[in-house]
Amino acid sequence: MSALLEVRDLNIGVGKREITDVVSGLSFSLARGQRMGFVGESGSGKTVTALAIIRLLRPPLRIIGGSILLDGVDLMSLSERQMNRVRGGRIAMIYQDPMSALNPVLTIGAQISEAVRLHSDASRVLARAQAIDLLGDVGVSRPSKRFDAYPHEFSGGMRQRVMIAMAISAAPEVLIADEPTTALDVTTQARIMDLLDTISETRQIATMLITHDLAVASGFCDDITVMYAGRIVERAGVRSFYERPVHPYSEALLGAAIDMTIPVDRPITTIGGQPPHPGELEGSCSFCPRCPYAEPICLERRPELIAVTDAEVACHFAEARALRQPETAVDG
Amino acid sequence: MPDDIVKELSQGAQPSERAAHPRRRMRGFRLWGRVLLIVSGAVPLLLFLTFLIAPLIAPYGPNTQGTGLPFAVPSSAHWFGTDELGRDLFTRVLYGGALSCEIALGATAIAMILGVLWGFIAAMRGKILDEVLMRSADIVMAIPVILLALIFISGFGANELSLIVVIGFLLSPSTARIARSVALTETSRDYYSAAVAYGASWRRLILREIFPNARQSLVAMSVINVANAILLEASLSFLGLGIQPPQDSLGSLLQEGFSFLYNSVAYLFFPALIIVILIWSLNVFADQLAVFSDRRAL
């Protein structure tokens, strides 16, 4: 499968005169219909990467290197007007907080219709019909009645559905979902993920799911990309990631996840400390200070992303670690 | 510094979908806004300072008659010309401006103290007291300014102090409204609930929790109040309800200038110009303050 979206060596920096790297050397590709999870802590660069892809980065953040190819076309080379057509039309994005993405003084029907008409020359009547269809597709009951409702009349889950409807209205090929369920209740979360599942399946939409919740990612994604301090530290298929995480950070993330099976009689294994600030630890592995397996070499050289069995990992000890037996996370 | 921005942006801050033509215009806007802020703040400040040192820089006394021919055209000896009694208009405008500003600042002080207390108490106590306080604010705002001024002045006379009190009182209900809404915003925040939860007293809640966070809005409000106070003073004095001779204020000068309009345009023009400049720049300043505090706000 040829890649639909390909990011090569993306570098994003912040600052006016002095530029500090926020994301470095990021490369990945997304095939048609593929679902990739981007996991990592806050500040790892996941959201910034997503914004860079659709070129919504605002100063002082900006792309300082690399390329972003959609079907072979470098998005960086497009004019703003061309990019406007790509946004929503070919790459759509949904956010964590649906309330801030919806205009509170317009009905949701008006907003969805607007989205439809932005990317097609549908008449108002036709756009309205399409909007009602979309509302039905995303599971809003009595869509023709709900068309005239305002965002504040909806619950969080409903608003998220409306946002999804707007996002898919122009039949995009790629969907970037930035923490779409973090603000939702557990049962609503499950249903929204099911909705995303159905939609990406039936419409063959490649999905980039950004989340810090490994449980959500596990249920939805084909592949997992782990980001730490602006770099990819591991990339693996979902099953091998969960059964045999290679990078120490991946292992720690899985260990810190709380679900219904964790033992209740002892502390949860966590990663001590904080992620580094942008620009710190340039010449070494950025995870080193928090890594339980650190060795002197980790401070001296930054590990490159290399391929091992079933995964790509940026760790000096990747090969050795990949050969270990699957085990539960180390007690911390 | 970059950390905050990165943190803010990666903790789910929402970018605007309408990012059309972002970069160039953004930069231009910011610069223009900053220039505007500085200029609109500097102008009234310079004027205030000038009025403050009026006695030092005035070329003549405010009531010295016969310094030149009556209704003389502006010249190097009399920058604004002279009035019907040969008094130097520049001097009179300086002293008049000083008095107007004094009144405006005094009235603003009253309006702020009264209005903020009014609004904060309404917000914090809620329910019945809130209703009572806000309805009375509505009542005061519904009474015609002139009527209220007349009533007051008939009792206390038309002088500086009366004006300060009346104008202050007139401006307080709208201040109260804003203070109340700001206070309501802050009291709905978690940190306020936390303070209630650890048992903070009323005084502490107002001074330590609400006030510092309301500061920006209140500063903007006070700037607007000064502008409104200047306008009110000018109006009342123009109508003869305010400052009387031998004192001068911008409003009273306006009145005199108006009656001698066909003799000397400068008489009316300069006080009017000063009023316009003051009010306009203060309003722009308040606006820019709001824009800038929004941008920096957390």
Add this chain to the structure above:
Amino acid sequence: MAEQTRNPGQNGEPLLIVEHLTRTFRVGGQVLRAVDDVSFEIRRGSTLGVVGESGSGKSTLARCVLRMIPFNEGAVIYDGVNLSTLRAREMRRMREHIQVVFQDPHGSLNRRLSVGEIISSPLLAHAVGDRTSRASKTRELLEIVGLPHAMIDRRPSELSGGQAQRVAIARALALEPEFVVLDEAVSALDVSVRAQVLNLLRRLQDDLALTYLFITHDLSVARYMAEEVVVMYQGRFVEEGSRSELFGDPRHPYTHSLMDAVAIVNPIRKDRRPQAALPSDVGDALQASGCRFHPRCPIGRNLPECQQDDPSATSLQAGHLIRCHHPQSKDDWRDATGALEG
């Protein structure tokens, strides 16, 4: 398996008793029962978890217990004292014992104050000690929550979510309370930070002999933190029991659906059961009759008793209470919904 108690010497008497707590609102013409006849007890040194989604009334419950909002019926009895009988000044003094940590770490800190000022605010408010002793207490509190002393002069805007929440916890501990209400205290945090803060909370509970009311929408977190759990739905509790009872043998259909919804960190779950169980998102809170949950309940949706009679509390076994006409065991539930239980 025997329930492990963490404070063997502390248990016994209940520290907090809530009886028939009810709080209603008037919306339009109708009465909305945000909290409806809720009763529970929390033993000294233990944690009660209250689990519910939005609209369940759990946050309203927290604020009623803290007496931050009034309630219409019922009583909150802390350490033998009925809080409703206290006057304002006495209640303020009582607040030294009962503290709270809110959900939004940054929202709960006054952004104009420094960390040191925030933590010492409760001490100032109750005129505890002098400047020196407050300063040293502040440093002590920072240590307790695992933050460096250097943080004292920082502002909330310079802190991460996890750090801000720790500051909030330090503030809550300043007056040496016995009882802390944790209202979604970790829900806004990253999963990795969540684990850190939960570990901290448990350690504090052991070290300082604290009693917690832990409110959350996340069943897994409730299971980890609480020995006793109450599940709420639209203002009512629907099931209540010890950790082993509730999670080992859940009975209420809502509890079952919550458990189904909680994703397990394991991709095998990917081929999981259909969510046909709950046909709509949280329903209307103002519905008139019958069991609150019945419109969304795959079992009781069409059963007359569920449509008409509001079930009262029944005891399945000692300590395991439920409000349901047709409790379902795990097997029953699986059969009824074609669900695969994890």
